[in-house]
């Protein structure tokens with residue numbers, strides 16, 4: 001079949017809208033009609049050429065929601081008409097990783113997914129007879145896409161696609177880092193570095209679990225109003241203090257219980273660790289740094305009881321946890337609507353990337 005898609009032909013070039021060829025679902029695969037997709041910082045990062053795994057030509061996008069239109073042989077957990085969210089972190093429930101409660105990083109299709117291919121080592125997308133790569137196993141910048149059954153979460157059919165698509169990455173990453181990975185306790189103090197699409201969801205997660213003090217740190221003062229709306233209690237602009245770490249230690253009487261780096265800046269990652277409380281503070285790296293970059297600190301920071309950790313997809317097991325987060329949204333426990341600042345059709349997708357680079361949007365959503 002043909003599907004309309006935004007194709008990334010090369011790093012640093014605008015996306016091009018094309019009618020591309022899409023082969024139907026093979027064994028264990030599912031054809032999905034996307035109804036909406038968010039445009040995430042990570043799509044822009046890969047398009048920029050900084051992503052060490054980025055390859056071209058590719059159909060980007062990994063934050064979608066849609067409807068199952070066909071299933072391949074052997075698919076048992078989904079059928080035509082089901083509403084789904086694609087998962088860039090799948091959940092096979094059988095591999096060593098899925099069977100270990102300490103991680104959500106299912107590895108069952110990792111090697112092919114990392115190369116932009118389906119589990120059988122081929123692509124379903126092509127243009128003029130030449131294959132186009134899948135992206136993070138999702139490729140939601142296409143009206144239709146094919147995914148393995150284990151990379152789809154079945155969700156409440158009442159949930160609005162144009163909002164819950166954001167649960168496919170940003171919401172789950174931020175909220176999950178607090179709830180599933182850090183397991184922040186009520187009364188905790190929390191520092192959130194970077195108040196973008198991820199950081200705001202860390203803030204709303206911290207508020208949801210009852211954190212007392214939630215300190216936001218960002219260079220852009222325009223983020224203050226929305227961050228306060230989601231639960232930020234204190235704000236620090238690094239340009240307005242002598243030393244960000246000292247400012248946080250002063251505000252908290254010794255440092256935070258938990259910090260989250262939501263930027264991808266290795267220097268800020270160090271600050272996020274060092275603003276943690278001696279003896280017990282935990283810092284979580286969420287931001288993805290550019291290819292080849294490294295983090296550093298004085299080892300004594302760790303000897304004296306701070307921990308440096310990381311969080312991918314919020315520690316969520318997609319098929320199990322994503323439907324729950326959709327339900328939290330439907331029950332009014334979390335807000336997504338206020339973070340979706342722009343919507344547009346697929347042919348305006350480059351505008352979404354510009355808005356992100358200018359710091360003007362929290363999330364732009366493409367409506368199919």
Ligand code: NAD
Pocket residue numbers: 040041042045169170173193194195196197198199217218219220223238262263264265268285286287288289311312313314359362
């Ligand atoms: P974003 O661009 O929307 O937000 C980043 C924010 O950081 C902006 O508000 C910006 O003003 C601020 N900022 C930039 N440099 C700063 C500095 N030096 N000090 C303080 N603030 C600064 O990005 P996002 O969509 O929120 O994504 C954040 C990061 O999370 C990215 O690196 C993205 O790739 C990564 N990410 C990780 C995962 C995961 O599973 N670990 C999932 C999705 C995204």
Ligand code: DAO
Pocket residue numbers: 040042062089105106107110169288312313
């Ligand atoms: O299992 O090695 C692996 C890959 C896990 C991928 C985790 C992705 C998290 C960071 C990427 C940004 C997501 C949009």
Ligand code: ZN
Pocket residue numbers: 090091092093094095096097098099105106107108
């Ligand atoms: Zn698995």
